[in-house]
């Protein structure tokens with residue numbers, strides 16, 4: 263909860279000296295609350311008041327980064343409970359575990375399969391972003407060996423999981439340049455783990471069985487000099503985990519309860535790959551910043567990544583592609599030319615159906631502010647004028663020597679107007695683009 267103008271006023275000198283450029287301290291406080299003035303504009307604010315105001319201005323949930331170079335990821339800094347209130351900011355990091363009991367060929371194969379969990383969806387690369395080395399062996403030397411192997415064998419951020427101070431100290435010291443997330447400190451190890459994290463310059467997870475315990479551990483870690491903290495609620499079931507995570511989000515954002523104002527790491531639990539996938543999606547929805555699974559099945563990971571992509575897209579901004587001409591295959595002057603809109607999902611559906619036809623083609627993408635064909639038509643963003651402008655802007659007359667353009671069947675009503683506006687012959691394509699391959703192979707030819 264941000265401070266109100268009156269809260270801020272109580273911290274000001276109340277002399278009404280006007281040095282800040284406004285007539286009274288109260289007016290200045292109101293401007294500060296509306297972020298229309300800067301605290302530095304008042305030369306008389308005490309250090310104590312500055313500290314209080316700075317603390318109140320800090321985001322309700324801290325942003326925490328781990329990994330280095332291209333592997334660097336960041337989580338947290340969320341500001342709303344529900345996506346439609348604004349948007350979510352830092353997408354959930356999907357991470358896959360590696361046991362330190364593995365060695366040799368088995369270890370290399372697992373690293374390779376985790377590396378391969380990268381996909382392209384509607385023109386965007388999505389994939390696993392972190393590997394989680396778990397100290398199942400209980401031995402420090404095995405833990406360090408596997409941490410080093412994963413660090414060398416993959417370009418993912420690292421999360422090191424052990425309760426052993428000896429193993430954590432050894433691995434954190436070796437892996438410090440990679441800036442792994444260390445997990446986790448408990449009530450009994452908070453001070454010692456904080457020292458390891460501070461010495462290595464790494465963020466540290468706090469682990470507890472209840473929200474209250476987590477608050478206590480995070481406070482101890484902070485007192486130990488570590489600011490970048492991640493919370494790990496060790497709940498006995500998915501149901502309790504989801505309940506606890508929702509409560510933590512509300513405490514952080516609505517109550518500004520600082521000891522809980524950190525991103526969360528959650529484990530999807532064991533079981534079959536489909537169960538892990540479902541649990542990971544539920545945890546990403548409510549409200550895990552990092553979600554860890556054990557499965558390396560691409561069919562189980564892709565739905566999690568897709569869900570994260572959807573949850574973290576800006577609800578006020580449709581996902582768009584650049585309005586321009588796209589060449590599919592190796593089109594020439596006699597190839598078909600068609601148009602669609604720049605709503606990402608529409609474009610990529612059309613693109614994949616044109617590819618499936620194996621008829622090299624040009625797709626002209628008209629800027630409709632990221633809306634689909636029918637929405638754009640109803641909102642008058644797709645009309646003869648916008649199509650003619652796009653054709654002229656992208657010089658389609660230089661790409662093909664015929665003067666024919668295929669339009670989506672759903673806007674067949676525009677055909678006469680487009681012909682008048684452009685002088686091109688309009689061919690009405692199918693309503694559903696799944697029929698495009700048949701249309702291009704049979705009707706166009």
Ligand code: SF4
Pocket residue numbers: 274275276277278279280281282283284285286287290303304305306307
């Ligand atoms: Fe009040 Fe400070 Fe402004 Fe003077 S400069 S009026 S003390 S807020």
